[in-house]
Ligand SMILES: Nc1ncnc2c1ncn2[C@@H]1O[C@H](COP(=O)(O)OP(=O)(O)OP(=O)(O)O)[C@@H](O)[C@H]1O
């Protein structure tokens with residue numbers, strides 16, 4: 019009898035998970051082996067045909083490389099920045115309540131709103147950055163319109179948005195470290211850097227793991243600002259995997275190819291997450 | 306091992322805004338001696354210890370270690386080690402790494418580190434636990450690790466803030482003995498904070514009793530027990546605490562308020578404003594000897610070897626710790642007697658001890674302590 023109750027209690031969550039997560043995922047995988055149905059032509063099985071297309075798709079490779087750089091820069095920079103800000107805010111600084119709020123503010127803003135704020139910073143001619151640099155006699159720069167600069171510009175926005183969020187986790191972890199540890203170390207003659215390296219940083223490892231897994235996922239997930247700021251351009255210079263998937267699926271209506279891209283993204287994310295756990299887990303001390 | 310070094314605290318004060326935690330105290334912890342800071346919660350013991358350690362900045366006053374003024378020096382320049390109440394072990398390091406932390410920070414060569422670790426671990430019985438994490442050992446073992454971290458540094462001074470309060474009663478007793486033995490063996494100067502008077506009396510060479518940020522009395526345990534400088538010290542030291550009775554002064558001398566029999570001669574109790582209080586320890590009162598003050602038994606608590614007898618003299622309650630040989634019943638009227646030496650006279654208003662002219666010096670093993678000569682001032 020008990021197992022019936024067990025399943026009954028599980029079923030709401032189970033139904034939702036299966037209907038909205040597992041079935042679509044399997045559907046996507048399945049769809050990636052078929053061609054896109056168009057008008058009179060129904061979908062037909064093409065095997066690995068879509069994947070062959072993908073390998074030959076130059077746009078895909080460009081987007082892939084964009085995503086790679088986007089991740090490689092945003093993850094370490096936002097995590098390191100978060101740690102720095104947390105240590106700074108954790109100290110005995112005057113008005114730290116205000117500083118904490120200031121750092122955390124980007125997190126509560128929707129990314130779309132953030133993007134609009136940054137649009138104002140970046141606008142050539144009368145944007146904030148140009149106004150300031152103009153005052154010093156520097157020429158105007160079209161940050162979002164230059165293929166060499168667009169990706170960097172959206173990376174900065176992502177870091178700005180993420181660091182404050184990760185800071186909160188570091189801050190919580192820092193505050194759970196008993197102050198006596200610092201005092202015990204001070205009596206032994208450990209300076210601030212030694213204490214950070216030998217005590218604080220190792221004790222923050224579980225947080226670092228958690229934060230960096232989230233950073234990896236977010237670096238593929240956060241694309242809202244691309245829609246507002248560059249629309250992937252110029253010439254796909256700032257297009258990321260997820261953004262490209264959206265374009266393929268809902269602009270070009272090539273659902274089969276979009277499924278294929280999605281499968282690639284999913285595989286990539288799982289490999290990264292699993293790898294991260296194995297790599298870092300050994301060095302993490304859980305209390 | 307390095308022999309102990311003297312610590313002198315001069316007119317030390319610590320205030321946070323308007324709240325004064327330590328209010329101008331001064332005492333000396335002799336080199337190689339075991340000094341205990343004793344007092345109720347919130348009296349400023351920890352704050353004092355932390356100022357000696359350099360973890361808290363003194364508002365005014367000075368800390369001298371080995372006659373050198375270290376008031377503005379950082380903790381690691383003071384030649385001290387410290388054991389915290391919470392042990393403050395590093396949770397991600399194993400026992401050996403915890404103990405060796407300070408030596409590594411100070412770049413002591415590996416060979417010497419290993420030798421010292423072995424010696425310390427042997428001394429504290431930690432040999433089998435060296436590669437466990439703090440979370441994998443018991444509270445008593447964690448305590449030893451904290452102790453190990455302190456003594457491996459071979460500093461001349463060790464400061465401890467209630468290091469035994471997280472242990473159960475039996476372990477606490479064992480560690481008490483061990484700590485004292487270790488301190489004597491190493492010859493270090495120990496300053497030890499506790500609010501437990503039993504612990505203080507058992508271990509200390511000198512006890513500094515604090516109250517409200519000030520020193521109530523600073524003396525060896527025996528003097529503290531036999532000649533408490535104030536009502537506060539009298540009641541703080543000893544279990545059960547000293548009886549404090551109101552004293553009425555008449556032409557015949559001092560009488561327990563409400564009782565007609567004089568207990569102190571007229572010459573001792575002068576006419577002072579505010580009047581007197583009389584202190585008698587429960588263990589100094591005898592029941593059943595003829596010619597005493599009459600009391601009525603109100604309650605008897607059986608303790609095994611002893612019994613606690615709750616009596617009333619006139620309208621004042623007196624607690625007596627008596628041997629069990631003497632059977633007493635509730636409601637019985639008994640004669641209570643005591644030696645003249647066991648009476649303590651206090652000023653009722655200030656609570657300060659009034660030294661009787663006939664008081665003799667306190668005898669301690671091999672040494673003579675001059676009564677009150679080295680006791681701190683009591684009261685305002
Ligand atoms: N950081 C602080 N800020 C403000 N007041 C403090 C601070 N630390 C201690 N105090 C106050 O100073 C007084 C003495 O504190 P302290 O910790 O020295 O007491 P203690 O004698 O060690 O008591 P306990 O036996 O409870 O540990 C207390 O009234 C406490 O509230």
Ligand SMILES: [Mg+2]
Pocket residue numbers: 350351352466
């Ligand atoms: Mg304390």
